[in-house]
Amino acid sequence: MNTTEIAQAFTVLCAKGEFEKAGKDFWADDVVSCEPMPGDMARVQGRAAVEAKGQWWYDNHEVHQVEVQGPYVHGDQFLVRFTLDVTPKGGTRMRMDEMGLYTVRDGKVSEERFFYGT
Amino acid sequence: MNTTEIAQAFTVLCAKGEFEKAGKDFWADDVVSCEPMPGDMARVQGRAAVEAKGQWWYDNHEVHQVEVQGPYVHGDQFLVRFTLDVTPKGGTRMRMDEMGLYTVRDGKVSEERFFYGT
Numbered sequence: 001m002n003t004t005e006i007a008q009a010f011t012v013l014c015a016k017g018e019f020e021k022a023g024k025d026f027w028a029d030d031v032v033s034c035e036p037m038p039g040d041m042a043r044v045q046g047r048a049a050v051e052a053k054g055q056w057w058y059d060n061h062e063v064h065q066v067e068v069q070g071p072y073v074h075g076d077q078f079l080v081r082f083t084l085d086v087t088p089k090g091g092t093r094m095r096m097d098e099m100g101l102y103t104v105r106d107g108k109v110s111e112e113r114f115f116y117g118t
Numbered sequence: 119m120n121t122t123e124i125a126q127a128f129t130v131l132c133a134k135g136e137f138e139k140a141g142k143d144f145w146a147d148d149v150v151s152c153e154p155m156p157g158d159m160a161r162v163q164g165r166a167a168v169e170a171k172g173q174w175w176y177d178n179h180e181v182h183q184v185e186v187q188g189p190y191v192h193g194d195q196f197l198v199r200f201t202l203d204v205t206p207k208g209g210t211r212m213r214m215d216e217m218g219l220y221t222v223r224d225g226k227v228s229e230e231r232f233f234y235g236t
Contacts, residue, residue, distance in 0.1 A: 070236075
C-alpha cells in the first residue's frame with residue numbers, strides 16, 4: 001500500500017470510530033506519538049505505550065460523537081481532522097477540534113503528531 | 119511573537135483573503151514552498167520565487183470564495199485548512215480542500231507544505 005492507500009484505509013477506520021483497529025493495523029512497533037502539551041504525554045514511544053495512552057484517554061473521556069475529515073496527503077505524510085464531542089471525566093461537555101499529522105515509513109505509521117485548534 | 123501568535127495573525131490575514139500580505143509579513147527570505155505533485159512547483163525556494171508561484175496561481179484561477187479554519191498548533195508548526203471555490207482558467211468550477219503545514223523559525227515561516235484532500 002502506498003501512503004495514499006494507507007491514509008485512506010486508516011481514515012475509514014477512524015470515521016467508523018475504530019481507532020484501536022486503526023492503530024493495530026497501521027502503527028509501527030516503534031511508533032512515536034507526540035502531543036503539543038508538555039508533560040508525560042508529550043512524547044510516547046512504542047506500540048504498547050501508545051496503546052496505553054489511548055486507553056487512558058478513553059477511560060477519562062465519554063465520547064458522544066466523532067467526525068473525521070480527510071485524509072490530506074503530501075509525500076510520506078498525511079493529515080486527518082477530528083472534531084469530537086466529549087465529556088472529560090468529572091468535567092464539562094466540550095467540542096475538540098484537532099488534526100493528526102501521520103508519517104508513514106515502510107508501510108506503517110511511524111509517527112503521529114497532534115495539532116489543536118487555538 | 120511566539121508560534122501561536124504568528125499562526126493566529128497569519129490565519130486572520132488568510133481569512134480576509136489577504137494571502138499576499140500574509141506572505142509579505144511572515145515568510146522568511148529563504149522560505150521553501152512544497153507541493154505534493156511532481157514538477158517545477160514541487161519545491162520552490164526564496165521569497166521572490168514563492169511570490170511568483172502565488173502570482174501564477176492567481177493569474178490562472180478565478181477565486182469565488184475562500185474559507186479558512188485554524189490555526190492548529192504544535193511546537194514550531196501550525197496548520198491552516200483552506201476550502202476554495204475556484205474556476206481554473208479554461209476549466210470547470212471546483213471546490214478545493216487543502217491544508218497548509220507551516221514551520222516557524224526565528225519568528226518567520228521557513229517552510230509551507232500543502233496537503234490535498236483525496
